[in-house]
Each structure stands twice: as C-alpha cells, then as structure tokens.
Amino acid sequence: MRARSILLVSSLALLSLTSIAAANPPAPVGGGGPSASAPAYDPTADYKAGIDAMLKNDYRAANRHFDNVLNALPRDSNVLLLSGLAKAGANDMRGAQRAYERSVRADQKNVDARRELGLLYAKNGDAKKAGQELAALKTQLTACNSACPNADKLKVAVNALETAIATPKPAAAAPSSMIFANAKTGDASYLTAIGLVNTHRYEEAIAQLKTAELAFGPHPDVLTYLGFSNRKLGRLDEAERYYQAALKVAPEHKGATEYYGELKIERGDLAGAKQMLARLTEICAFGCAEEQELRRWLDAAERS
Numbered sequence: 376m377r378a379r380s381i382l383l384v385s386s387l388a389l390l391s392l393t394s395i396a397a398a399n400p401p402a403p404v405g406g407g408g409p410s411a412s413a414p415a416y417d418p419t420a421d422y423k424a425g426i427d428a429m430l431k432n433d434y435r436a437a438n439r440h441f442d443n444v445l446n447a448l449p450r451d452s453n454v455l456l457l458s459g460l461a462k463a464g465a466n467d468m469r470g471a472q473r474a475y476e477r478s479v480r481a482d483q484k485n486v487d488a489r490r491e492l493g494l495l496y497a498k499n500g501d502a503k504k505a506g507q508e509l510a511a512l513k514t515q516l517t518a519c520n521s522a523c524p525n526a527d528k529l530k531v532a533v534n535a536l537e538t539a540i541a542t543p544k545p546a547a548a549a550p551s552s553m554i555f556a557n558a559k560t561g562d563a564s565y566l567t568a569i570g571l572v573n574t575h576r577y578e579e580a581i582a583q584l585k586t587a588e589l590a591f592g593p594h595p596d597v598l599t600y601l602g603f604s605n606r607k608l609g610r611l612d613e614a615e616r617y618y619q620a621a622l623k624v625a626p627e628h629k630g631a632t633e634y635y636g637e638l639k640i641e642r643g644d645l646a647g648a649k650q651m652l653a654r655l656t657e658i659c660a661f662g663c664a665e666e667q668e669l670r671r672w673l674d675a676a677e678r679s
Contacts, residue, residue, distance in 0.1 A: 416447060417624075418444040418448060418593050419592040421441070422591075424440045425437045425438075426457075428461075429457070429464070434463075434464030434465040435465050437457075437464070438458065441458040441461055448620055448623065448624070450477075450616070450620075451481070452478045452479075452482035452485045452488060453478075454592070454593065455474050455477045455478035456475065458474040459471040459472075459473075459475040459478060459492075460491065462474055463495070468495065471491075472499075475488055476492060484515065484525075486512065486525055486528050486529055487532075489532065490536060492508055493508030493540075494539050497539035497540050505536065505539065505540050509536045513533055516529040523578075524578065524579050524582030524583075561590020561591050562587075564583040564586040564587040564590070568584045572600060575607070578604075578608065580604045581605065584597055584601050584604065585601075595621040595624045595625035598618075598624070598631070599617070599618065599621045599628065599630045599631040599634060602614045602615070602618040602621065606637075611642065614638055615635070615638060627658045632651050632654050632655050632669075633651070633668055636655070636669045636672070636673075637669065640673065645673065645677065648673055652669050
C-alpha cells in the first residue's frame with residue numbers, strides 16, 4: 376500500500392507555501408494538517424523550548440521542559456537522550472546516566488544514546504560498562520554495510536568510545552558533538568522520508584524520520600510514519616509503540632488510527648481493529664479516506 380503523505384506542521388516550525396510547492400509531496404491526509412484536532416497538551420512546544428534552552432546553555436530550564444515532555448511520553452528515546460544531555464550540562468551526572476540508560480532501553484539502536492552513555496561510563500572510570508556499550512555499537516556497525524544510513528555515525532561513535540576508554544577523562548558538561556537538527560533539516564528529512572516510504576525503502580526512511588524527530592520532537596506525523604516503516608519491516612511491537620505514542624499526543628490522528636487498525640488486523644485482532652474503525656467513524660463525521668481504507672482491510676480479513 377502506498378503511504379499517504381501528512382505535511383509536517385508543528386509548533387517548532389511552519390513550512391512556507393513556496394517550500395511545500397517545491398517539494399511536491401503526495402496528497403496529504405485530512406487536508407494537510409498533522410492531526411484531526413490539536414491535542415490538549417502539545418509536547419512539541421515544550422520540546423522546542425527545551426532545545427532553545429539547551430542552545431543558550433540554560434540546562435536547568437531545558438531539563439524542566441524535557442521532563443514535561445517525558446510526563447506525556449516517558450519512553451521517547453530521543454527526549455530521554457536530550458534530558459540526559461541537559462542533566463549533564465547542569466552537572467547532574469547521576470541523573471544524566473539514568474536518562475541515557477532509559478534512552479537505550481527504549482531504543483537499543485539509538486547510537487547517540489549509547490555513545491553518550493558509554494562516554495559517561497568511561498569518564499566515571501567504569502571501563503566494563505563502557506566496554507559493553509562499545510561492543511553493542513560495534514555489533515551494530517558489523518551488521519551495517521557501507522550503504523547503511525547510520526554507518527558514519529556508528530564509526531564516529533565507536534572511535535569516540537574507544538578513545539574515551541583508553542584515556543578516560545573527568546565527567547564534563549553536555550558534549551559539543553551533539554548536533555541539534557534545525558527546522559530546515561527536519562523538514563527536508565521528513566519529506567525525504569515520505570519519498571523513501573513510497574518506494575518501500577523503509578530502513579532509510581527510518582533514519583530520515585529520526586533526524587526529523589530530533590528537529591520537531593514527538594510530532595504525531597513523524598511517530599506515525601516511524602510506526603508505519605517499522606511495521607513494514609516486520610517489527611510489529613516497535614510499530615505499535617510508535618502508533619500508541621502518536622495517538623497519545625493526538626488522539627484523533629486519522630493516519631495513526633488507521634495504521635494501528637491495520638496492524639491489529641495483521642496480528643489477527645479483528646476486534647481491536649473494529650475499535651479503531653469505530654474511532655475513525657467518530658472522528659470522520661462525513662467519512663474520510665482512512666476510514667474507507669481500514670474498512671476495506673477489515674472486510675478482506677473477515678472474508679478470508
């Protein structure tokens with residue numbers, strides 16, 4: 376199935392009409408908005424404020440904003456990583472370590488989180504745990520060929536951690552190696568990801584979506600396409616986590632509701648899919664493409 380585009384509009388950045396026209400993305404869902412209605416709490420606003428505070432070296436303020444986001448989405452790996460960086464910047468190394476550890480548990484493939492956790496272990500003199508993070512990064516690098524989207528990042532992380540283990544240094548503030556993706560980069564990555572999804576290049580799409588997520592935070596459109604891409608790669612548990620996160624941020628998000636219903640059908644949970652369809656019927660008072668598509672999936676599943 377060809378994924379429908381959802382034009383990215385968040386509180387972090389608004390795309391100009393010129394850039395949207397130039398990108399010429401596929402037709403958007405729901406008239407081009409990120410969701411059917413705005414959520415009661417928009418975590419992207421706190422995410423933006425946290426990024427702004429980090430860039431001003433106001434780590435305590437950044438930590439407060441990231442904590443607000445984590446109250447809504449406690450398992451968001453990128454936000455946990457940034458929370459760790461903010462805590463490290465405020466010289467709360469124990470808090471930083473806990474945040475990095477939670478980030479890695481939430482996403483074992485988060486290269487930045489493993490790098491920062493390993494560096495902190497090394498700086499604290501815990502060579503054994505630093506070595507475990509290095510081994511995990513090397514395993515990812517071994518499984519990654521030259522065309523792998525994370526190849527360069529993994530090489531840099533491995534080299535940095537090998538150096539830190541060989542010459543451990545006292546714990547320091549948030550590292551300059553952490554580059555925050557700006558709105559322009561996030562926009563480009565998102566639109567690139569849509570094209571990759573539509574050509575079934577899901578692993579590459581995920582890498583681009585992760586960059587967009589660093590720029591825009593836990594935006595429901597980005598989370599939805601992360602769920603979609605992981606689902607197409609057979610990672611159903613991971614896909615479900617992203618769909619649930621998207622719906623927690625934006626409960627009336629049509630795309631996430633439809634795709635979550637499709638995932639339930641793939642798992643044989645027709646009752647759960649019917650609940651998603653009922654939700655779409657409620658959201659789409661006058662009908663919508665998402666409702667029609669999920670109904671088609673259910674009809675086909677019930678006939679088989």
